[in-house]
Amino acid sequence: MTHVRRHLFFDFGNTLVDSDAAAGAARRAVTVRAASGSGIEPTANELHTRSEHAWVAAAEKVDRDYYAPLGDGPIDSQLAAELVIAAYSRHLLAAFGSELTSSAVRTLSDAYLQELALSTALLPGVGEALAELSSAGFRMGIISDNMVEYVEPPLRHLGLADHFEPVIISGREGPGVIKPNPEIFRRALRAANCEASNAVMIGDNLECDIAGARTCGMRAVWFNRAADIQASDQEPYAIVDDLRELPDLLI
Ligand SMILES: [Mg+2]
Known part of the structure; x- marks a missing residue:
């Protein structure tokens, strides 16, 4: 047989x-990190608000710049996720008045992925x-x-x-x-x-x-x-x- x-x-x-809990934890961690370099001392509530605002703004940007022009075309999930994380990092840095250099964006994006892995x-x-x-x-x-x-x-x-x-x-x-x-x-x-x-x-x-x-x-x-x-x-x-x-x- x-x-x-x-x-x-x-x-x-x-x-x-x-995944939802891990993403939430990772967002909290990188927001604290973005704030710590800025000299601003936000309350926990402000941190949360700025982080969620940055996340929504990033998703909207990727909808506009990637998904809308793509139409029914084949989705590149690697690229789409990378675009969201980079846009989120940029929005966070801007929210705390930090300089938007590509290395600062990359450092924060990498930190997000690291925190996500540790929080999963x-x-x-x-x-x-x-x-x-x-x-x-x-x-x-x-x-x-x-x-x-x-x-x-x-x-x-x-x-x-x-x-x-x-x-x-x-x-x-x-x-x-x-x-x-x-x-x-x-x-x-x-x-x-x-x-x-x-x-x-x-x-x-x-x-x-x-x-x-x-x-x-x-x-x-x-x-x-x-x-x-x-x-x-x-x-x-x-x-x-x-x-x-x-x-x-x-x-
Ligand atoms: Mg699933």
Whole structure:
């Protein structure tokens, strides 16, 4: 009898790790850093307000300068994220009256990515679920729409860099190879040497994680972390609100 190797593919952001919390913590840390060089001593409230204002302004700038002209063209997720971080750094430096040199922008951008990696933590129950699935013999990979620096340094920091194979990140795969485009799922299956029928995708986003996986013939489990009732034409194979439910579902 042929031994069938079953493969689980996880989304990264807000499925394995709390990306929202990590981004919030990283923004707080770099705002304190930007303020400390300025001679201004803002209150915690002012720091928060300036930071969030800079973040919104950066997102708007990238919408205007990158996404709007791109139209329906292929998104380069690496470039898009780099543009947001650089624009955010520039807005923060300006908010504290600092000089806008390219090296100051780069230093703050690098600090943001470093803080993000250090602040990234697994969601509750994820470590337990991964350990149980791993000892049950599942192989596990990651399929993420992100810039590479949003995934690999946090994985190393969490001690999980060797835990997942393959780690497919849209920022490395190139423009347009982004969920729910089936191409990113096909590349993951090829890299894992796995048939779609033996693969399960687990993710928190119905359109990105579930739709593309199903188009490729993979089963897809929706991680409905927020206990959302969403109108969608995507029908996942199963819905869980805690990844500790996966072993019972899959073993
Ligand atoms: Mg996600």
